[in-house]
Amino acid sequence: MLERRQLWVTGCVQGVGFRPFVWRKATQLQLAGEVCNTARGVLIDVQGERGSLQALEAALRCDHELPPLARIDGISASDASPRGNWQGFAIVGSRDDGSATAAIPVDTAVCAACVTELFTRANRRWRHPFITCTDCGPRFTLAWRTPYDRANTSMAAFEMCPDCAREYHDPASRRFHAEPIACPRCGPRLVFEDWRAPAAAQDTAAQEPPARSDPIEAAWRLIEAGGIVAVQGLGGFHLLCDARQPDAVARLRQRKHRPAKPFATLTLNTASAARWVHLDPADIPLLESAQRSIVLLPLREQRSGALLHVAPGLRQLGLMLPSTPIHYLLFHAALGQPQGQDWLNEAHDLIWVATSANRSGQPLLIDPAQARSELAGIADAMLWHDRAIAARCDDSVLLSRGGRAGALWLRRARGQVPLPITLPRPGPAVLALGGYLNNCFTVTQGRQAWVSQHIGDLSSAAACDALETTVQRWLDYWRIVPQAVVCDVQPDIHSSRLAARIAQQRALPLLSVQHHHAHVAAVLAEHGCDEPALGLALDGFGLGQDEDGSGNAWGGELLRLERGRVERLGHLSALALPGGDAAARAPWRMALALLHRLGERERLPAGVDAQTAARVRQQIERDFNCPQTTSLGRWFDAVAGLAGICPNQSYEGEAAMRLEALAEPVTADGVDPSLWHVDGLRLDLLPLAARLIQVDDAAVMARLWHAALSQALADWIAQAMQATGLRTVALAGGCCANRLLVQGLADALADTPCRLLQARQLPPGDGALSLGQAWVTVQQWADAPSSFSLERS
Numbered sequence: 001m002l003e004r005r006q007l008w009v010t011g012c013v014q015g016v017g018f019r020p021f022v023w024r025k026a027t028q029l030q031l032a033g034e035v036c037n038t039a040r041g042v043l044i045d046v047q048g049e050r051g052s053l054q055a056l057e058a059a060l061r062c063d064h065e066l067p068p069l070a071r072i073d074g075i076s077a078s079d080a081s082p083r084g085n086w087q088g089f090a091i092v093g094s095r096d097d098g099s100a101t102a103a104i105p106v107d108t109a110v111c112a113a114c115v116t117e118l119f120t121r122a123n124r125r126w127r128h129p130f131i132t133c134t135d136c137g138p139r140f141t142l143a144w145r146t147p148y149d150r151a152n153t154s155m156a157a158f159e160m161c162p163d164c165a166r167e168y169h170d171p172a173s174r175r176f177h178a179e180p181i182a183c184p185r186c187g188p189r190l191v192f193e194d195w196r197a198p199a200a201a202q203d204t205a206a207q208e209p210p211a212r213s214d215p216i217e218a219a220w221r222l223i224e225a226g227g228i229v230a231v232q233g234l235g236g237f238h239l240l241c242d243a244r245q246p247d248a249v250a251r252l253r254q255r256k257h258r259p260a261k262p263f264a265t266l267t268l269n270t271a272s273a274a275r276w277v278h279l280d281p282a283d284i285p286l287l288e289s290a291q292r293s294i295v296l297l298p299l300r301e302q303r304s305g306a307l308l309h310v311a312p313g314l315r316q317l318g319l320m321l322p323s324t325p326i327h328y329l330l331f332h333a334a335l336g337q338p339q340g341q342d343w344l345n346e347a348h349d350l351i352w353v354a355t356s357a358n359r360s361g362q363p364l365l366i367d368p369a370q371a372r373s374e375l376a377g378i379a380d381a382m383l384w385h386d387r388a389i390a391a392r393c394d395d396s397v398l399l400s401r402g403g404r405a406g407a408l409w410l411r412r413a414r415g416q417v418p419l420p421i422t423l424p425r426p427g428p429a430v431l432a433l434g435g436y437l438n439n440c441f442t443v444t445q446g447r448q449a450w451v452s453q454h455i456g457d458l459s460s461a462a463a464c465d466a467l468e469t470t471v472q473r474w475l476d477y478w479r480i481v482p483q484a485v486v487c488d489v490q491p492d493i494h495s496s497r498l499a500a501r502i503a504q505q506r507a508l509p510l511l512s513v514q515h516h517h518a519h520v521a522a523v524l525a526e527h528g529c530d531e532p533a534l535g536l537a538l539d540g541f542g543l544g545q546d547e548d549g550s551g552n553a554w555g556g557e558l559l560r561l562e563r564g565r566v567e568r569l570g571h572l573s574a575l576a577l578p579g580g581d582a583a584a585r586a587p588w589r590m591a592l593a594l595l596h597r598l599g600e601r602e603r604l605p606a607g608v609d610a611q612t613a614a615r616v617r618q619q620i621e622r623d624f625n626c627p628q629t630t631s632l633g634r635w636f637d638a639v640a641g642l643a644g645i646c647p648n649q650s651y652e653g654e655a656a657m658r659l660e661a662l663a664e665p666v667t668a669d670g671v672d673p674s675l676w677h678v679d680g681l682r683l684d685l686l687p688l689a690a691r692l693i694q695v696d697d698a699a700v701m702a703r704l705w706h707a708a709l710s711q712a713l714a715d716w717i718a719q720a721m722q723a724t725g726l727r728t729v730a731l732a733g734g735c736c737a738n739r740l741l742v743q744g745l746a747d748a749l750a751d752t753p754c755r756l757l758q759a760r761q762l763p764p765g766d767g768a769l770s771l772g773q774a775w776v777t778v779q780q781w782a783d784a785p786s787s788f789s790l791e792r793s
Helices: 018-028 050-060 111-119 163-169 198-207 215-224 246-256 282-287 299-308 325-334 368-374 461-477 494-506 515-526 581-585 589-595 610-621 633-642 656-664 686-692 697-723 739-748 766-783
Strands: 002-014 032-038 043-049 072-080 089-091 188-194 230-232 236-243 264-266 294-300 314-318 350-354 381-385 397-400 405-410 421-425 430-432 440-452 484-490 509-512 533-545 551-562 566-569 678-680 682-686 728-732 756-760
Touching: 002 050, 018 032, 018 050, 018 089, 043 050, 043 236, 072 756, 111 325, 111 633, 188 215, 188 421, 198 581, 215 230, 215 236, 215 325, 215 381, 230 325, 230 368, 236 246, 246 350, 246 581, 246 756, 282 294, 282 397, 282 533, 350 728, 368 381, 368 686, 405 610, 421 515, 421 566, 421 766, 430 766, 440 461, 440 766, 461 494, 484 494, 484 766, 494 509, 494 515, 509 515, 515 728, 515 756, 533 697, 551 633, 551 697, 551 756, 581 589, 589 633, 589 686, 633 656, 633 678, 633 686, 656 697, 656 739, 678 697, 682 697, 686 697, 697 739
Parallel strands: 032 089, 230 381, 264 314, 294 397, 430 484, 484 509, 533 728, 728 756
Antiparallel strands: 002 043, 002 072, 032 043, 188 381, 230 236, 236 350, 264 350, 294 314, 397 405, 421 440, 430 440, 533 551, 551 566, 678 682
């Protein structure tokens, strides 16, 4: 007896070789039918004997049989009437079923099989800069719309040659229905443009004549000569230079107006990486993963002198391995184009700066014409191609914390986006716009939450435009019609203004969620926690409403969360912010504020003269433009200012990062519990500050600060658990990127009943705010959907 089944498969099942996988299984089982992409995922309409149908479904549910990039979230099945004389099994054209919930695949690095072909002279894709297959290459950054078919990507501009078309339709080929398939005959073209003065360009050409006709060789020769090359990648341009040439790196800093913020680096393989950083066994999979994120790893001190200006004042190096064929080709050229494949796994000293190509405060550049305009005066040349980047997507960044603690996302973008996060329960379609710094937004449908790629700080008109454009594209991707819009309570940032405008235009309810409530809610959401919990939010700034109703700068908050509501249980001892926002950029100001609080009116922190200090002290005494802050981030700044290691900051978190670098290693042994005091669930750190100013050595001060602070926070949490009876504690906020602090806190709580939840799928900082905002909205909607309106949480 023939039976017919229709299987709706959801998850990451488009553009990852899933339909060819189904075709092969169905053919092996002698089943008839067809498989196609839909806006929801993949539809398998199949007919045959019951045993064969069951075997097909079993194969779909077996993870280890699936293609490497495929992920199934759900399978729903229904019976249908058998069709007479249905012969063979086919992959057919996509169907538009109206409801777009299919996952667009993430971008992945070129796979090992393609790399082998890339350097096999007899292969027709030898040294082809755009080699790819079903198991690797660009996906999300190619897609203009869903479903994920070639016609809906930037590869639609390239008609397949007969050889590529044959592979595309051949079930035995690794490129069977690989949408980005191309070859040197029919694919994109790579171009090198030398922007230097004609004389300099001619000098290089004279030295290496072949470079003029080989864009890869030309780019490498310029890098070797100390030049800076803008290279088009998967989700945008990188700026590349030789990290071992201090003059080249210094020149890049000067041109980019980036005096100290660390640069990411690129090296060929983990054997080469091990020459520059300490690699824990758990770090190797992070570097070699298909996503090829930037991984922050401990720098080998004996090699730090060879990387001057790359990560000044820090003990970690951001490092990634090649993600594109162009990267591999550049290394191949740098090594003299060796024969064979052995060089791919050998250790080499080559290491290049690979930083995002944009002007300070501007979005990542994705268009060659715009790069030509914007990067003039920064780069010396450009290596670009004519395969359009449909979606801007920066590199993801991971912090290695060693095998036991695992890795922490600092930026979630290429290779992770647009994978959805599953919410603890379904809710309305929500658009959450996030915050001002490190902006990301979230759209939800049912239990799925799609958190956008890293947009960046909304400090320029171009960044604000990028946010608006990307929001609209994401709503179009999944054809989501929001039922509510949510933003931060701070009304004067662009994400909040945009939320208000969208809500007004679409006649939707607008919800605003307090910054630290959203931080903690994000961690609870990704852990599937829908129960009452405590939250510790530790960051630099978020607008909050004090007990007297006034708005102030929060950032060291002990919260109780339940059903989308929040109660502030306690906070850190407050400090003045002399000069308001200026204090966040000048740790010496925070040091003066702390000294003033301690009654030390005559002591001067490093980096400030007596006359300036007297003026700021007078400002504090008169309470003129000196709002109070409970921010742990500003406490870090104050201690760094006392230690004299970072009087002024050139990038967000610089003082805290330098203080952490100075503190290693930290031990909690012998920490005096009298250095802090918990009074009514308010944590007073002034006794610790009084001890710190007695310490002359900056490294000793940094170690004492980290060790005592970890113990103090653990004590604070323990007393909160005792007072509330709650055992689940979510840890969130930008300060939680401090490895020493968080590990010390976790160790101090190890013998308590605390269930400590930390960020694992998203960053602990502002990159997760929008998910927390969306989850709070879902919770509040569930309690009172009929009265859902303009509301403050």
